[in-house]
Amino acid sequence: MQLSGKRALVIGGGGAGIGRAVTNLFGAEGAAVVIADLDPARAAEAADQVRASGGTAYPVSGDVRSLADLEAMVTAAVESLGGLDILVTVVGGQVAFVPAVKLHEMADEDWDTIYEVNLRYVARAVRTALRVFLEQGTGGSIVSVGSVTGFMAAPEQAAYGVMKAGILSLARTVAAEYAANGIRMNVAAAGAIATAVNTAPTDEWVDEIPLGRYGRSEEVAAAVVHLASDASAYTTGQQLVLDGGVSVRGPFG
Numbered sequence: 481m482q483l484s485g486k487r488a489l490v491i492g493g494g495g496a497g498i499g500r501a502v503t504n505l506f507g508a509e510g511a512a513v514v515i516a517d518l519d520p521a522r523a524a525e526a527a528d529q530v531r532a533s534g535g536t537a538y539p540v541s542g543d544v545r546s547l548a549d550l551e552a553m554v555t556a557a558v559e560s561l562g563g564l565d566i567l568v569t570v571v572g573g574q575v576a577f578v579p580a581v582k583l584h585e586m587a588d589e590d591w592d593t594i595y596e597v598n599l600r601y602v603a604r605a606v607r608t609a610l611r612v613f614l615e616q617g618t619g620g621s622i623v624s625v626g627s628v629t630g631f632m633a634a635p636e637q638a639a640y641g642v643m644k645a646g647i648l649s650l651a652r653t654v655a656a657e658y659a660a661n662g663i664r665m666n667v668a669a670a671g672a673i674a675t676a677v678n679t680a681p682t683d684e685w686v687d688e689i690p691l692g693r694y695g696r697s698e699e700v701a702a703a704v705v706h707l708a709s710d711a712s713a714y715t716t717g718q719q720l721v722l723d724g725g726v727s728v729r730g731p732f733g
């Protein structure tokens with residue numbers, strides 16, 4: 481098992497899509513997990529699901545827009561698990577939070593919302609986890625679920641793309657600043673994944689994907705497990721792209 485004996489906090493792990501796939505796979509790979517989510521019922525259901533498969537999981541509810549809640553999530557993880565080895569940030573998106581519109585139509589408060597739920601909380605969670613990792617002196621691994629919008633154009637999702645680009649920048653700096661402490665940070669950058677926010681893939685969109693289909697949450701989860709685990713011990717400050725080949729497709733096909 482790739483995460484045997486590891487203690488992990490998954491923020492947004494109650495989700496129906498990628499978050500739930502991550503927590504299920506973390507449980508199956510031997511990690512003990514604290515599952516944090518805005519929706520307490522989702523967090524509890526996700527923890528029950530991990531336990532039903534023989535894993536160890538504890539739910540905690542909180543809002544990533546609140547610094548106090550974020551710090552409480554990390555504290556809950558340290559107290560429930562006896563320490564922390566892995567932080568995963570899953571919460572994010574644009575259309576789930578504000579309307580998708582062109583940049584000139586975007587309301588200022590919507591831009592702030594996208595900042596709060598995609599980048600500000602990640603930076604805060606990372607800072608808080610870093611303090612724990614440094615105090616423990618046992619290293620740590622941070623994985624953020626990112627997006628191809630972080631390095632490609634993001635029509636009608638400008639703010640989202642900017643924030644996902646910011647996460648990659650953060651990972652690079654964490655890599656440089658904390659490598660000597662055995663702390664790594666990487667990004668699993670997803671393309672079109674079949675989830676609640678991407679329920680109805682159109683033929684037109686699928687035609688743009690070289691591998692000819694939307695990705696699965698489980699495929700993103702597998703990348704998160706790899707980046708969180710010691711199997712990727714020599715990788716830091718990087719992104720692993722899961723996009724069916726979209727980002728490497730050139731004008732000739």
Ligand SMILES: NC(=O)c1ccc[n+]([C@@H]2O[C@H](COP(=O)([O-])OP(=O)(O)OC[C@H]3O[C@@H](n4cnc5c(N)ncnc54)[C@H](O)[C@@H]3O)[C@@H](O)[C@H]2O)c1
Binds near residue numbers: 673
């Ligand atoms: N679905 C896609 O096609 C796709 C593509 C690229 C990247 N992503 C990224 O994957 C991640 C997960 O997306 P998903 O659509 O699979 O969602 P998901 O099903 O994993 O759900 C995310 C969870 O976040 C929780 N959440 C929302 N706001 C919160 C808050 N303020 N505080 C705490 N928890 C909160 C929700 O309750 C939900 O349980 C996001 O970062 C998204 O940007 C998704």
